[in-house]
Every structure is written in C-alpha cells, then in structure tokens.
Amino acid sequence: MAYSPHTDADRERMLAAVGVPSIDGLFDDIPQAVRPTSFEIPPPLVEQEVRGELARLAGLNRIPEVSFLGAGAYRHLIPAVVWEVIGRSEFATSYTPYQPEVSQGTLQSIYEFQSLICELTGMEVATASHYDGATATAEAALMACRLTRRDRIAISTAVNPQIRRVLATYCSGPGIEMVEVDADLAEGGSGLTPVEVAAGVLDDGFACLVAQQPNFFGGIEPMRELGDAAHAVGAQLVAVVEPVSLGLLAPPADYGADLVAAEGQSLGIPLSYGGPYVGLMAAFMSAVRQMPGRLVGATHDVDGRRGYVLTLQAREQHIRREKAASNICTNQALCALAATTYLTAVGPKGLAEVGELSTVQARHAAASIERAGLGERRFSAPYFSEVAIRIPDAERRHAALVEQGIVAGHPLWRDYPQLADTLLLAATELTTDQHVERLVDALAATK
C-alpha cells in the first residue's frame, strides 16, 4: 500500500495480539459463495509515475485562450490568498465539527459564511451550504412545499436548464408537481418571465414560484412583480441568484423573496469541470425549523467564552431519521470556506468592481458583434454580465472557433429549440478588450 506505516514485524505483532494466524483469518466471515473472482486493477505507481499519468490526462484537456462560456459556471480570478487558506491541512483534513471544542476554526468560518450570505441576500438565516446551486434550489422549493403544505411548484423556463432538471428529479421523489412558466422567447421578445404568464399559472395549489435573477440569459427579471404574483395566491418566491451580481444588484429580500438559492462557484471556487461547487440557501428566521442541512450557531462555553456549535439539529437525518427535513448529511464546508475567504478578500468594493467589469465587457462584446454586423441581441431586456446573441450559422462558426481555442459562449439551441443560432456569451473581470477583439475577428473570419 502506498501509505502504509506498517512493517511486517508490526503486522506480526498485531496478528499475535489479535490471536489469528494470518490476515486471511480476519475475513473468514465472508461466505465462500460470494468471494470475488476478479480484481483486475493496474499495478501501483510511485509518485513520479502517478504524476506522469495525471499530467498525461491533464494534457488531453485544452484550456481555451479566449472563452465567453458561462451559463452557470464562471471563470473568475481566484486570489492566491484563497488558495492558501483552503489548502491548509487544518481545514482540509478535518471533518464535520461534531466535537466543537476542537473545531472552532471550521465552525466560526461557517458562522462567518452564513453571515456573509445573509448580508449579500438581505435574508435572516443562511445554511452552512449545499452540494451546488441546483440542489440548493431543489431543497428550497421542497422547503416551500413544507412551509405552505402545498405540492406544486412553478418555475420559469428562464431558470438555468440544469437547475430545472435537478429540481425535476428532486420533485419526482415525493411526487411534487413541477409546472413551467414560459419565458418570453418570441422574436423581439424580452427574454424575461412575463408577470401575467406567471400569474396565469399560479393558483392556491402552488407552494412557490422559482425565478432567477439575472436569469439564465443574463436578463434582469421583474422580481418584485413576480413575487407579488406568487404572494397573491399564498405562494412563496424562491429567488435563484448569482452571488457576484449582488455586489451591485438589490438583495433578494428587498424585492420580496421568501427563499434564496444560488450557485456559489463564482466566489473563489475553480471551474474544475463542474465540481465541487457550493450551493447557497437563505431564508427568514420564521422558516428556520424547516430548513434542510447544517446550521452553525453562536453560544458560549462553560467559562463564558464565545464559541460556535452545530445547532437546531433536531431537523436533521442523524436525529430524526425518516422524519428529517432532508437526507443531507454533509455540507460543502471547504468550498464555503473558499467563498468566505473570497468575499473577505474582495470586500464590498471589489465585489462591485467584479460585477461592473463583467457587465462592461459583456456590453462591449455584444455591441462589437452587433456593430460588425455579425449578429444581434436576441432579447430586448437589460442584461447583467451575460447576453444571448443570434449569429447566423452559429453552430458551424462556434465549432470553427473552438478549433482556434476560442469558445464563443454556450449554444442555447440545445436546451431551447426556439433559440436557433443563438449563443449565450458571458464576460467576467478576466475578460479583456483583446478577448473581445479576438472573438469579433474570429467570427468575422468565419463568415
């Protein structure tokens, strides 16, 4: 074994103490009928060799020189200090803080995380985190069902399709019905969720309306009006948000969100081909006992020192078993720590700057493509850092650009057949003027 501390002499001594003649004697309880007939695993590699193998595989990836790909996962600067903090053994190689006296580092950092998410969203309570934005959204929607004792969920089609798919899976468990609210994707349309369509779908059988701000196409939704439509029938508004945008955009509590869910990858977490990421969820204190997942609370020790513990665990599976609010057992503590460190590193000004730079470059890219006559914005609504653009013969041109190491955004027609030839282009603070120039030049060259 690569990491065994045991010498043969150690093993002999332990076997003698246990009183079995050989290691095999420890496995006599495995019935003969079910012992393995095969175990064809390649031979062990020493560090030098295994590095070679991993470098070989990594070498098969091509990281594009220019990428306007976002669609729910974004390439942002990860400050070196964030890598430094999450790399520390004391955080990375600890486990769930079941023994709070020796876990104050993890516990306090989660309390800070919860505080930061509350501050960004304007909500009163945030969980210690979830697997990703999609599962956080699904858990929030199911929580709305418990709170309202209703079993239907409405969700805008302008919510990230991946989130909608995960929500559908989670709804299929307890038999919750999920009804889609069609966004305005018509020619010349806004790309937003029409309030009257949402109001037409909703009735007093619905637990919540799920809408995203900015929506999947980058558009700014009429969240307050959508929330009003939900509240009019006693349903809740579940706002799916992008945390980086909250440096500039109004916090969801301001427009009447009852529950907030988000993908937190933008906050200092590497793209890493899709994970691990971190799901954020926030609510009001009146709903706290229906929240799924871990919560950390402040308290004091026997001598009056401030300290932190896992709390309100009576909601959780290890206490409540089949009556738990969710089966969730872990959170994504290390990713939450990355987010906490990131938000601390950039501060309120930095977060606003990231949002502004991203927005400026998205506008720059859209305007440059339009001005060059290469394409046009597909939707009329104001957008944040992501924009849908129709480009004739987009599939071929997108593929041609990939060959040159340029990813011209995310093809929308795969999830939205009515959005033929439409690409979703995302910018971040790492997008430069040169990137926009190269994109436009390359598109022009594929005419």
Place this chain on the structure above:
Amino acid sequence: MSIVERPASPGDPSGRGAAFHSPPGGAELGIVEPLIFEASRRDRRAVRFPKASAHAREAGQDQPDLPASVLRTRAPRLPEVSELDLLRHFNRLAHLNYAIDLNFYPLGSCTMKYNPKVNEWAARLPAFAESHPLDPDALAQGSLALEWLLAELLKEISGFSAVSLQPAAGAQGELTGLLMARAYHRSRGQGEQRSKVLVPDSSHGTNPATATMVGYSVVTIPSNERGGIDLDALRAALGPDAAALMITNPSTLGIFEDQIDQVIAAVKQAGAIAYMDGANLNAILGRFRPGEAGFDVMHFNLHKTFSTPHGGGGPGAGPVGVSERLAPFLPGSLATLADGDPDEVRRNAWAGRSTPGARFALEADRPESIGRVRMHTGNFGMFVRAYTYIRSNGAAGLREISDDAVLAANYLRVGLADAYDLPYDRICKHEVVFSGRRQKRQHGITTLDIAKAILDAGVHPPTIYFPLIVEEALMIEPTETESLETLDRFIGVMHDIAQRAVEDPESVKRSPVSTPVGRLDEASAARRPDLRHTFAQDGD
C-alpha cells in the same frame, strides 16, 4: 498534551485561548478569535481589480442600461481588511481546528485516513482546475478520459456493471439509488405496489431519511444478538410491497454480515432491490465485490475509501454502481468512450499511454434515466484525487488497505476489551463499537465525558452515541494509515480514562480543559438561535 501548544491569552487565566495573540479587541477573556467583521475598517482593501478601459465602456454605451430600481442602494457590509489581516485571521482559525494532518482521528464510520498530498497536486493542475464543465467535448478530453477510467476502476473494484459519478455525496448516492429502484419497479408495473424500504436498526440516519425523500415508508429490521441483520425478521418483512433493502455491509457495528448471500437471495426472491450502503467499503477491498455478490446498487464514498479530504464536512463524492437491470435508469451526464476499443484504451491507460483515435464524449441522457441529481458530471476535483489514489495503490495496495484497516481495528478491539464493554465480541472489520455503559452505571461517567477526556489527551474522540442500538456507543475506526505506536498510545489514553473514571471521576467530568474553548452550551444555542453576525448599526 494538547493538540497545539497554546500560550494563554493575556487576561485568560485558564490557559485557554488562541494559538497566538489576537489583534486588539480579541485578547480579552471571552473571545478566542474575533469575527472577521469585527476586524473590518472602512476602505481597507485586500484584492484590487483593474479599471475597465474607456474603449470598452464607450463601445457598450448603446446597450440597454440596468434600471436604477434593480440596483442596490447600500453596499453589502462585507469585511474590509488587508490581505495580511485576512490571512492571519484564517490561519488563527486553522489553529483552533483538529485535523488528520495533526493527529489520530478515529472517528467511526468516517474513515479518516491520510489524504495524500499528490492527490491535491493533481486536482490543482491548471488543465483540470480551469476546465469548464460546458466546454465542448473536444476541449475536455482529459477530464472525460479521467472520468471514464475512474468509472472503469470503480466497476472492477465493486463488481458492478455500470457507474455514474454524478452524486455529490453518499446521501445523494442513496437518493439516486432509491430513485433508480423506484424507476425499475415502475418499469415493471409495480411502482404503486412496492411502497416500503427495509432498513436495519443499525443503519445510518441518511438511509431512512432518503427513503422518505423518495416517498417510501420505512420498515426497521432488528439486528440479531450477533450484530447481524435478523434474517427471519427480514424474510417476514419482504412482502410484495417491499421496494428495496438498504443495508450497510460491513454494518455500522463493524461486522460483516456473514449471511450476506442469504440476505441478497431473499431480497431478490421477493422481487425487491438490494441496496448496499458503501460507507464501509474500506474494510473489504478485494475481499468482497457487492455487484458480483448480487447487490443491485451501491454508493461509494470517495471521501472515505478513496482518500479525498473531508474538508471540515465536504465536499465529498458519492458515485453509484449498479447492476445490469438498473443501468438504464442511471442519472445523466456519463462520460463514455465514443470512438475506440475499450480494452485497448484501458490497457494503454494502465501503461500510461494515450490511445490514438480514442475519443471520449458525454453521453446523452438515457431515455429511462431518473434525470440529473446535480449539475454537470459531479464533483470532478474529487474524481482526480480518487483516480490518483487508486493508481498509486494498485490491486495489491487496495487489498492491503483493507487488510491493515481491519487488522488495526481488531488490534484496538483486543487492546481495549478489558477496559470497556464490547457488546459484540467477535472479529470486526474496519471499526469496532464499544459501550461506555459500565463507566456510566458504575461511576456516572457518560460516553460524552469520555470523549471530552480524549480531547484533553490530544486525540480526536471516536464517533459517540452511534449506532443507536448500542448504549453509550463508542465507535472507533483507526484506518490503515496509523502506525502501531499511534494505536498503542490510543490504547494507553483509553485505559487511563477508564482508570480515572474509577479513581477520580470528577477529573473526567471536567474535561476538556486544554482545548481552545471548554464545553459549549448547545442547549441555549438551539433555544435562542444566533446564526449570523449582527452589525452594530442593525436596527438603525
């Protein structure tokens, strides 16, 4: 001995406190480390960003502006600190944590083994870390190849015919497994009829909680006097309404179900799905392959058996392996070998070579798939670590992992048998469950007291009060990476506490005295929840 030597904070006569002196405001008795918010000073900065060019701004001027009504009117009160202040804060918090990399962590059921550093090196390779999940397959051949190869290895390790890497954690693997079980029954017209999930009384709490999430009712099956599942009770419960049995093997008592072949046969005969909770796979690598033995589905905990770091409570990864009959229902986004001969590609990869002409792709969702359980293909960063770990160990190394893990647990079983009650006195697997009932009844020392006394010895306590069927349970899992000296020291610590329970019980009840904080008031934390920082200007 304490975990980390800590000079006392000025003003704190107890000797507790932060590892280093805290900044002004944090050194007084009462605060070990201030909140980062309390260190914030207006206009202090850490990371800065460039300015957008005038060209970029002007170019976009004709685009629709964000309406003022959607903008913030007040900046969020994120901390404003210098980079050094930030680093010191989090480093000081790190000093308040216990971790595998500091000392022994025998937390039962969690497999707190060494997390190799070369795994971290691999996960941080820029070509992996910067790989976008929606990148065209042509740009992500390395990520896809790694996922395909890892799935191949997990299939061989477990004996299952297909694997989905998507579930983000063990509990999500369970959800995936039960959704597939239900989809299977529905495909045979038995969806309504099969409404119950059978769960042994020794199971993890996630099992019954998962069953509820899928709309099943839970039937608890008792354990027999030997710690195994009661086969007669199981057979009696396996009626036409049984959808699945969820069983952990080895069980949470650390005991291999020595009638597992009969358990599987009974489940199959009843037309139900046999689900194995793979939390304890670390005990049986190369010794038992659940898929080959007849199980239909199992989740792997990559953060246990395959050494990915626990991260203070995640991220983990909970891939599922399935039998032929559940494969059509696997959740989406599977990496497949689109072009190339699988045998050749595997052979080459095992020899460290790429195969010319091989092409990997993301498979379209299967028509009968249960859907997606999370975004993208899963916790890829964990896949890189697990793949690195399996390749580092090879077949012989994987077998030896289980051999040594089981040997170490049995060594502790024998070494502690005279000091603590052993409800199931038989060969165990990777963990052993003791009971503190003797200490409680005779000396008034609870298992919680024992755990806190272990903290004062500089060791992390075992899992306590689980499994629920053992009174005052102490669940000890040493793992294979702890040396004999460490195991002997732990035996010494446990004997010492048992002796003090007899001779000086008050000293045990006072524990812990050497940790950064003492016992915390959990009752008041739950009664009056304080779940976030309150700013001074709140309530203005």
